[in-house]
Amino acid sequence: MTATMHFPESVGAFAVANTPSFLVRKLRADPEVNGLKSKGSENLLRELAKSVKKKPKSLEDAVLPYVFIVALSLTDDGNALRKAASFKPRYARWYSEIATQLLSAYKPSTYVTLSVLPQVKSFQSYSGGY
Numbered sequence: 001m002t003a004t005m006h007f008p009e010s011v012g013a014f015a016v017a018n019t020p021s022f023l024v025r026k027l028r029a030d031p032e033v034n035g036l037k038s039k040g041s042e043n044l045l046r047e048l049a050k051s052v053k054k055k056p057k058s059l060e061d062a063v064l065p066y067v068f069i070v071a072l073s074l075t076d077d078g079n080a081l082r083k084a085a086s087f088k089p090r091y092a093r094w095y096s097e098i099a100t101q102l103l104s105a106y107k108p109s110t111y112v113t114l115s116v117l118p119q120v121k122s123f124q125s126y127s128g129g130y
Contacts, residue, residue: 007032007060007067014063020094024101027070036071041080044072052089065092073102081106 010033013026027033036044048068056062069084085099 005032007063010063010067011059014066015059020097020101023066023094024070024098027066028074033067033071034074036067037074039071041072041075041077044068044075045080045084048072048084049087052087052092052095055091062091065089065095066098069095069099069102073106078106 007030009030010027013023013030017023017026045068048065051061051064051068054061056064065087069081072081072084075081081103085096085103087095087099089095
């Protein structure tokens, strides 16, 4: 998945980030990161696991663990996010802090579509006098 993926906005945010919360805010606002949630939590978790194992050779490599865990936090899979938070990457110094922040802010959501049948009520009118 990562071979053809580029995250120029995320790389730029990572380059100037001075706090983990700034980086998270910028990554959440990146449309490319938001688009990753459609890849599914299993794929994101697999890519995240790969990205935390290797020493980054570029800024784009260095931002990948953050990109994947933020994208994972946008899915509805809390178990995958908890598993991702347990990773201990050597080369991503803000990873644990960001993972903790994302876990504490995670709110699982479920969408249900309800079909409501129209109901016809009969009304009685009273036309009596006083």
